[in-house]
Amino acid sequence: MPVIQSPPGPETVIDGRRYLYFGGTGYLGLQAHPEVIRAACRATEQYGIGSATSRSGFGDTPPVVEVERRAAEFFGTEDAFYFPSGYFGADVLVTALEDRFDAVFVDELAHYSVLEAARVSGQPVFAFMHRSADVLRGALKAKLKPGGRPLVLTDGVFAALGDIAPVAEYVKVLAEYPGATLVIDDAHAAGVLGDNGRGTYEHAGLWSAAVNAGPIGYCDSSFAEVPQGQASQPGHLSACATLSKALGGYGGIVAGTQAFVRWLKQSSPYFTGTSPPPVPIAAASAKALEIALAQPQLRQRLWQNVGAVKRGLRAMGLEVDDTPVPIVSLAIGDAANMQRLHREMADRGVFVPYMSTYSGLGAAGALRLAVFATHTKAMIEQLLDELRRRA
Secondary structure, three states, X not given: OOOEOOOOOOEEEEOOXXXXXXXXOOOOOOOOOHHHHHHHHHHHHHHOOOOOXXXXXXXXXXXXXXXXXXXXXXXXOOEEEEEOOHHHHHHHHHHHOOOOOOEEEEEOOOOHHHHHHHHOOOOOEEEEOOOOHHHHHHHHXXXXXXXXXXXXXEEOEOOOOOOEOOHHHHHHHHOOOOOOEEEEEOOOOOOOOXXXXXXHHHHOOOHHHHHHHOOOOEOOOOEOOOOXXXXXXXXXXXXXXXXXXXXXXXXXXXXEOHHHHHHHHHHOHHHHOOOOOOHHHHHHHHHHHHHHXXXXXXXXXXXXXXXXXXXXXXXXXXXXXXXXXXXXXXXXXXXXXXXXXXXXXXXXXXXXOEEOOOOOOOOOOEEEEEOOOOOOHHHHHHHHHHHHXXX
């Protein structure tokens, strides 16, 4: 397996060779930011590696608390819950909501972590066709018992394919079911989609509802009732995110009201039963969030680069969407052909990963191209030129 030997960025060292790098998930280019690295070093010297106890057992450190403050500021919420890995995000929410739903409906191409959260929910699980609100509507009518409360699980942006869940359409479907819940894993959307980078709900114009401004609210330990006559949205919209991709650090985040976050922590073993993320990771994550908030031009530059790459690919005759998502999944011929393209481009110093298996990919796999805010115009032109010569 290839070994990465430098911070991921537009130029990255893999197995001893420096490449133009169009892989991974460092969309805003913050993983190698010098301020982020310095923050991790300073925190290590001051606080050591970790607290060696759970957050409920005197395990909080200033960097961990700072991540939650910065995350709430970035997402425009009152508070946030920071936990060891974004992979656990859907599980954190589903576990907390376990007595609020009677059946789970999950996109068939959802990420492994989302499918795992569905499986351990303790309720019947039904998969529905990828990104199909109509099929979801039919599944709810066919599978949900009278008066049942559905939980719908989906990625916001799908990791390998780069397409966006139609959350506004899902909201319309779920409006027919009082007490319904929609949970989105926004790992690849946070920092990328929406005017403020708050993810898929913001991209769909629904962010205020996602952070508990809709018709159902939270008390310290229970939901408030849905006001009579308010059935225009599902009972609850929620999202989790990760800091390890666009937002340049590491760990999972759920942002919301103070009451919701307090209730979530009280119900989560990731607060009461495990150590928080290591101190240097937390310090780096807090600094990266600070930079992402202070420099929205990073996201603007990312969108410009994504547009340039996708226009160039369409000019080659490839089918590529026009969204600002920095993931481009290319299926060019069979697996052998894509492996050839990967090798030949790597020989020319341009690294575009070939993925043979991953959530959502077909049997042939795909070339998964990732665009960063830190790619230059010349780098993008070199990528397109090398691909044009070989595709």
